[in-house]
Amino acid sequence: MKDAFGFPQSVLVLGGTSEIALATVRRLVARRTRTVWLAGRPSPALDEAAGGLRALGAEVRVVGFDALDPGSHEEGLGKVFAEGDIDLVLMAFGVLGDQAHDEREPLKAVRVAQTNYTGAVSAGLVTARALQEQGHGSLVVLSSVAGERARRANFIYGSSKAGLDAFAQGLGDALYGTGVHVMVVRPGFVRSRMTAGLEEAPFATTPEAVAAAVELGLRRRSETVWVPGALRVVMSAVRHLPRAAFRRLPV
Numbered sequence: 001m002k003d004a005f006g007f008p009q010s011v012l013v014l015g016g017t018s019e020i021a022l023a024t025v026r027r028l029v030a031r032r033t034r035t036v037w038l039a040g041r042p043s044p045a046l047d048e049a050a051g052g053l054r055a056l057g058a059e060v061r062v063v064g065f066d067a068l069d070p071g072s073h074e075e076g077l078g079k080v081f082a083e084g085d086i087d088l089v090l091m092a093f094g095v096l097g098d099q100a101h102d103e104r105e106p107l108k109a110v111r112v113a114q115t116n117y118t119g120a121v122s123a124g125l126v127t128a129r130a131l132q133e134q135g136h137g138s139l140v141v142l143s144s145v146a147g148e149r150a151r152r153a154n155f156i157y158g159s160s161k162a163g164l165d166a167f168a169q170g171l172g173d174a175l176y177g178t179g180v181h182v183m184v185v186r187p188g189f190v191r192s193r194m195t196a197g198l199e200e201a202p203f204a205t206t207p208e209a210v211a212a213a214v215e216l217g218l219r220r221r222s223e224t225v226w227v228p229g230a231l232r233v234v235m236s237a238v239r240h241l242p243r244a245a246f247r248r249l250p251v
């Protein structure tokens with residue numbers, strides 16, 4: 001159960017090697033979190049992530065999870081909840097893809113959509129139901145400003161995040177009043193493995209800054225969190241730009 005300050009004691013990360021997720025969990029472990037489940041595709045990086053958190057004093061368990069295999073989600077994630085209550089599910093898996101390349105290889109583009117959207121629909125519904133059965137908990141979904149308005153240079157990823165974002169908002173409304181809280185997090189460009197080698201966008205931020213914003217959002221039970229916060233206003237303007245003007249922006 002969350003403690004009196006609203007900090008989760010037990011956390012399930014979907015996408016257990018995500019740099020943003022690990023920065024968030026490190027922050028939570030430094031507060032009150034004791035039990036961490038890292039769900040992800042088996043790899044040395046996943047084991048290393050678990051080891052790093054154990055060194056901070058957390059009890060860490062690793063469980064297989066593949067966003068591209070939704071048929072396995074109910075059973076795999078069900079086993080986690082069967083072991084005890086989860087206060088926070090952090091949905092952090094995702095792939096950026098390679099837009100120029102993926103436009104020419106539709107099956108690659110489909111993989112981006114299936115990972116970021118279809119995988120999240122499945123894992124989101126499975127974990128939301130488990131949280132609802134407990135009667136408490138938060139589901140934090142890492143969306144992106146890229147979903148707010150799809151750009152020419154990044155519309156495959158952007159459209160997958162738009163779908164994810166809309167899904168998570170609807171799920172939050174469906175769960176309103178049940179004791180389960182859904183929080184949509186929309187970071188801008190984050191300096192992580194996902195963006196390594198890419199030219200930085202304005203308002204670039206860090207996994208640690210996203211982690212701090214997630215912690216604050218959890219404490220406030222926010223429904224939407226922008227990182228950095230200024231992007232809320234910026235994206236509101238961008239969203240309303242006429243198509244012809246938006247097309248000419250160097251983004």
Ligand SMILES: NC(=O)c1ccc[n+]([C@@H]2O[C@H](COP(=O)([O-])OP(=O)(O)OC[C@H]3O[C@@H](n4cnc5c(N)ncnc54)[C@H](OP(=O)(O)O)[C@@H]3O)[C@@H](O)[C@H]2O)c1
Pocket residue numbers: 014015016017018019020021040041043045065066067068091092093094095115142143144145186187188189190191192193194195
């Ligand atoms: N970095 C940014 O600029 C940025 C901005 C806004 C939003 N986001 C979102 O934030 C989330 C975390 O990103 P990050 O920056 O922390 O990137 P990251 O370090 O590259 O993490 C991505 C995670 O997704 C996992 N993943 C990919 N495909 C998967 C699959 N089929 N099944 C299970 N897990 C899978 C990866 O696991 P493996 O180790 O198995 O590959 C990894 O754990 C993503 O949803 C991303 O879209 C990122």
